[in-house]
Amino acid sequence: MRVYGLGLALSLVLVGCGGITDAAEATDPSSSSSSSDPDESSGSTTESVVGWFELGFGDTAFAPLADGDTLQVVWGGQGAAMFPLPLRGAEFTLPDPPDDYTSELAPLFDLDIDIEGYNDGPGGHFKHLANYPITFEIQPDGSYEYIYVAVLLPDEIDPTELDGLPAHLSVRLRPYGSADFELELDLVVAGAAAPN
Secondary structure, eight states: OEEEOSSSOOOOOOOOOTTOOHHHHOOOGGGGSOOOOBOTTTSSBOOOOOSEEEEEEOSSSOEEOOTTOEEEOEEOTTSOEEEEEEEEEESSOOOSSTTOTTSTTSOEEEEEEEETTOOOSGGGSSEEEEEEEOOOEEOTTSOEEEEEEEEEOOTTSOGGGGTTOEEEEEEEEEOTTSOOEEEEEEEEEEOOOOOO
C-alpha cells in the first residue's frame, strides 16, 4: 500500500527495522507526536503529508503488505524468529548523509503488533517499537528504501503457536517537515518451526 502526500492527513501504518533491539522500544512517549506549525489565524496545525511511503514484507524481496495478507514468521541467519518489514518512500526530507541516524532529520518509525491472546508486552501489545530512526538508502530513481525492520519475536514464544491467529499491525513513519504517514492492517500470522 502506497500513501501519497496530497496536502491531506493520510493514514498509513508501518512496521519493521533492521537490527531492532528491546532498548529501542523503551522510549519517551511524549516525543512520539509529530511537530507541526501553528496556523496563526486559526490556532490549528497546518503540516501536510510530503511525499509517499509504502510498507512491505520480506527479507530478500519487497512484497507490498495489504489488509488480509499473511504475516509470515521468518527465521533469521542468527536463529531469531522475526517479521521482516521493508520500507519504501520518496520526496520527504532525509539527513545528509541519509544513514545519519543521529540527525534530527532522520525519519522515525513506530510500530504496534497485536496478536490475539499474546498481547502481554510493553503497552499491552505483542510487540511495540517507538522512535526508531530509519536510515533509508536513496535508489537510482530517487526513491528511498530501507532493507527491513526486523521485528523480533520474544524468545519464550514458539512461533508455531501463532499460526493462523489474527494480527493487527499499526505503523507510523514520522519524516522531518511532514505530517505522519500512518497505516493499520488486519493480517493473519503464519507461524513456522525453527529450521533444523
